[in-house]
Amino acid sequence: GSIVTGPTSEKEGTMTLRCIAQPRWLLLWAALVLLIVLSTVAVLADGDITWTAKASLPFARFGLAAAAMNGKVYAFGGCSTSEVCPSDPSGELATAAVDEFDPAMNTWSSKAPMPTARSGVAAAAVSEKIYVFGGVNGTGVLATVEEYTPATNTWATKAPMSTPRR
Numbered sequence: 001g002s003i004v005t006g007p008t009s010e011k012e013g014t015m016t017l018r019c020i021a022q023p024r025w026l027l028l029w030a031a032l033v034l035l036i037v038l039s040t041v042a043v044l045a046d047g048d049i050t051w052t053a054k055a056s057l058p059f060a061r062f063g064l065a066a067a068a069m070n071g072k073v074y075a076f077g078g079c080s081t082s083e084v085c086p087s088d089p090s091g092e093l094a095t096a097a098v099d100e101f102d103p104a105m106n107t108w109s110s111k112a113p114m115p116t117a118r119s120g121v122a123a124a125a126v127s128e129k130i131y132v133f134g135g136v137n138g139t140g141v142l143a144t145v146e147e148y149t150p151a152t153n154t155w156a157t158k159a160p161m162s163t164p165r166r
Contacts, residue, residue, distance in 0.1 A: 041053070041054045041055060041056055041057060041101070054101075054103070054106055055101070055106050055107055055108055056108075057075060057099060057108060058097075058099055058108050058110065059080055059097075060080070061078035061079055061080045061095060061097075061119075062078055062079055062119070063077070063078045063079045063094075063119030063120045063121070063135075064076055064077050064078030064119070064121070065077065065078075065121040065122050065123035065132060066123060067123040067124060067125040067130045068125060069125045069128070069130060069150055070128075070150065071102075071103070071104070072100050072101060072102055072103075072150070073100070073101040073103070074098060074099070074100050074101075074111070074123070074130060074148070074150065075097075075098070075099045075100075075101070076097075076098055076114060076121055076123050076130075076132050076148075077094065077095055077096065077097065077098075077114055077117065077118050077119055077121045077132070077135060078094075078095055078097070078119050078121075079093050079094055079095065079119040080093060080095050080097075093119075094117045094118045094119045094135075094136070094137040094138070095117055095119075096113035096114040096115070096116065096117035096118075097110070097113055097114075098110070098111040098112060098113055098114060098148065099111065100150070111148075111150075111153055112148075112153045112154060112155060114132060114146055114148075114155065115146055115155050115157055116135075116137070116142065116144050116146060117137055118134075118135030118136060118137045118142055118144070119135055119136060119137070119166075120134070120135045120136045120166035121133065121134060121135035121166070122134060122135075122165075128149065128150070128151065129147050129148065129149050130147070130148045130149075130150065131145060131146070131147050131148075131158070132144075132145070132146050132147075132148065133145055133161060133165065134161060134164060134165035134166050135166050136166045140164070141164040141165065141166050142164050142165075142166070143160035143161040143162070143163065143164040143165070144157075144160060144161075145157075145158040145159065145160055145161060146158065
C-alpha cells in the first residue's frame with residue numbers, strides 16, 4: 001500500500017490524509033484540521049490523473065484508521081466532531097464505529113463496532129484479520145489491541161501493547 005500526504009484543495013489550512021492502496025484503485029478521505037470535519041471519499045485509479053468522488057462516509061469524522069482486505073476498505077473509530085476529541089474527559093466524542101466500503105458497489109455499510117471507542121488509532125490487515133492498535137479516548141492514551149475478523153464481523157481483544165500509543 002501507499003501513504004499519501006499533502007494538501008488536496010486550494011482552501012487554507014492543513015489537511016490530514018489517510019489512504020489505502022489496492023492494485024487497481026486508491027481510496028482517500030481527508031479531514032481538515034481547521035475545525036472542519038469531512039466525510040469525503042475519492043478514488044484515483046491506475047493511470048488516472050484526476051480523483052473521482054465516491055460515496056461519503058456514513059458520518060464525518062477524523063482520527064480514524066483504515067485497512068483494506070478482500071477488495072473492501074474498513075474505517076475504524078475516529079472523532080465525530082470538530083471539537084478537540086482526545087481531550088474530552090467523558091470520552092463521548094470518540095466513536096467505536098466500523099464502516100466497510102465496497103468500491104465495486106460504491107456503498108458503505110456499518111459493521112460491528114469496536115469494543116473500545118477511540119480516535120488516533122492505527123490498523124493493519126494480516127491473514128484475514130484486521131488489528132486496531134492504540135488510540136485515545138476520555139480515559140487517555142491507550143495500549144489497546146483489538147482484532148476484527150471481517151468474514152464473521154466479530155471482535156476479539158488481544159494482549160495490550162507494552163506502551164500506550166496514538
